[in-house]
Amino acid sequence: MIPSPAYRQNSQAAEFSPGERSQALFERARGVFPDGTTRITIDRDPFPRYVLRGEGAYLIDVDGRRFLDLNANFTTLIHGHAFEPVIAAVERQMRNGTCFANPTQAEVELASLLCERVPRLERIRFVNTGTEAVMFAIKAARAFTGRPCIAKIEGAYHGAYDWVEVAQASAPENWGAPDRPAATGYYHGMPASVRDDVVVLRFNDAGAARDLLSRRAGEIAAVLIDPMPSRAGLVAPEPEFLSAVQETARQHGILVISDEVLNFRQDYRGASARYGLEPDLFALGKIIGGGFPIGAVGGPREIMAVFDACHGRPLLPQGGTFSANPISMVAGHAAMTALDQAAFARLEALGSNLRKRLEDAISRAGAPLSITGAASLFRIHPKPTPPREFREAYCTPAQANINNEMSRFFARQGIILPSGAAACLSTPIGEPEIDAIASAFEAFLAENSALIEETL
Structure with a gap:
């Protein structure tokens, strides 16, 4: 109607x-x-x-x-509001409990669905929000490389983690030279040390991306990229830009993080596959929870091993009272199965x-x-x-x-x-x-x- x-x-x-x-x-x-x-x-x-x-x-x-x-x-x-398969799945789960200190089959099912669909997504960890997904992807990159800094796109939104908020709200009066975007603060009181640890790139500027990543290559753990940054214009990536970022990152041992919290909805296999990007880590959220709070970080098994606690304290401990809660898991599985x-x-x-x-x-x-x-x-x-x-x-x-x-x-x-x-x-x-x-x-x-x- x-x-x-x-x-x-x-x-x-x-x-x-x-x-x-x-x-x-x-x-x-x-x-x-x-x-x-x-x-x-x-x-x-x-x-x-x-x-x-x-x-x-x-x-x-x-x-x-x-x-x-x-x-x-x-x-x-x-799927819009009040999607019947999600309602049915959540009603069944509600009668069995909403959250536990133990794992459930539901988290295995949703993780398996996602890993089967997305190239290079071999291992995954669930969190509660897109912000957490990006945060733990960055921490994983730091743990894997031993480096402190990140690179990100000017104007791109990646949640509420200090480092990803740098240059999120830049404006003409402070965004700096075209080939040297300024690491501007997002909120009053943001530590200067945070801004110092962020290299800002302009989207679709391949030459400047190569130069800026190379200049601080030994410090940069990861370059964080949304394949089509919404707040930065919802603009398509140019193949030359993605190639420049990926090739330069590989050359210098920098990990590539694809933030698909929003843009995972672009394709059955996700936005990276759509545009030819081969990231080392993914941050997911939004649609994978079927309308309930969710986030996920994932990637190849050798990088995701930083979370592995099988042999003692891992390189990167990660928990969360509601991480992988069964309500979000069954809702997400129902929604993604229908997609x-x-x-x-x-x-x-x-x-x-x-x-x-x-x-x-x-x-x-x-x-x-x-x-x-x-x-x-x-x-x-x-x-x-x-x-x-x-x-x-x-x-x-x-x-x-x-x-x-x-x-x-x-x-x-x-x-x-x-x-x-x-x-x-x-x-x-x-x-x-x-x-x-x-x-x-x-x-x-x-x-x-x-x-x-x-x-x-």
């Missing part, structure tokens, strides 16, 4: 209001949370929309309004169709916007040319306002488009939903042409 418009049209205020009940809940929340929420990533305009329940590709807010959900909890819910090659092929076709329709709408309108993304992911840029890397994707305040206006417009059409205009599709979505998204975008371009031209 195509969503009906979620907002009343009788006043400008009503059009933009997330709802009276949401507003009341936010007022209560401000009494118990520092800013009224528990995640900085929550969209608020001017306050968050509170959700009551989800149904497939749709969610219903506490004011009773129904929206097509293109956020899917930041790309996690690849067969046919499901990925269908999402690929839907995504390609939608991106083409958005591009065609831009062309017909002569609008200075562009589209990036792959598989079930897409992003709308308030720029006439698709960016190749973070600095080109960076939005000025005026450009960011275009995205905010677009998010508001989509909400009035009954569609949740994140304020950054980076979004995803899920398996419950079909051609009617693709039509609704494309139609909403065409209407936005038509009704806001003057604002777009004036701003861009």
Whole structure:
């Protein structure tokens, strides 16, 4: 079913209001949370929309309004909300217990499924979040190489570990020279020693990557790369760049970590296989948990041996009270089993169709916007040319306002488009939903042409 418009049209205020009940809940929340929420990533305009329940590709807010959900909890819910196989698996497990100090068969089953699918993923450890997965991948690289430093991509998001937050929020006033990106801090008080241990690379700059990795090769344990960094533009990797990173890393004994917490949804075998990257370690999360908290670090057996405690204290001890908890394991197994090659092929076709329709709408309108993304992911840029890397994707305040206006417009059409205009599709979505998204975008371009031209 195509969503009906979620907002009343009788006043400008009503059009933009997330709802009276949401507003009341936010007022209560401000009494118990520092800013009224528990995640900085929550969209608020001017306050968050509170959700009551989800149904497939749709969610219903506490004011009773129904929206097509293109956020899917930041790309996690690849099967949408309340996916029946996950519900059935979790209900069975709940009756048997939710967590134990002992291992369960469920963790072996999910680990086996993942190792069978992904090239070079021979051994795996489960943790609770994508942040933990990246953190332990970096620690594993340090333990294996004996080196302290890492290299990472400017603007790329990898969770809430100090070293990976370096240069995550760089801006024109501090990001440094094109061939020497600055190791900028992310939060007030970040130790200078953390920034000193991070080499910052620009995405798709092969020559600079070779040079910067070689300059500090003896210190660098790993280069951390998201094959298509979302916050850095959701831009496709150029083969020359991936080759430069991988060849230089191999030459100097630097491990390559592929952060596929988000982009594992791009292919049956993952994003690295899709783009020809052969990483030494993987960080996984989001879709592999079926909507429950999860993370995983994995790779070839010789590197993953740093976790091996069979003969005493390992090079890298790793635990976690809820790591490999059976609820996440059975939910993840149900979700991933349903994500067969046919499901990925269908999402690929839907995504390609939608991106083409958005591009065609831009062309017909002569609008200075562009589209990036792959598989079930897409992003709308308030720029006439698709960016190749973070600095080109960076939005000025005026450009960011275009995205905010677009998010508001989509909400009035009954569609949740994140304020950054980076979004995803899920398996419950079909051609009617693709039509609704494309139609909403065409209407936005038509009704806001003057604002777009004036701003861009």
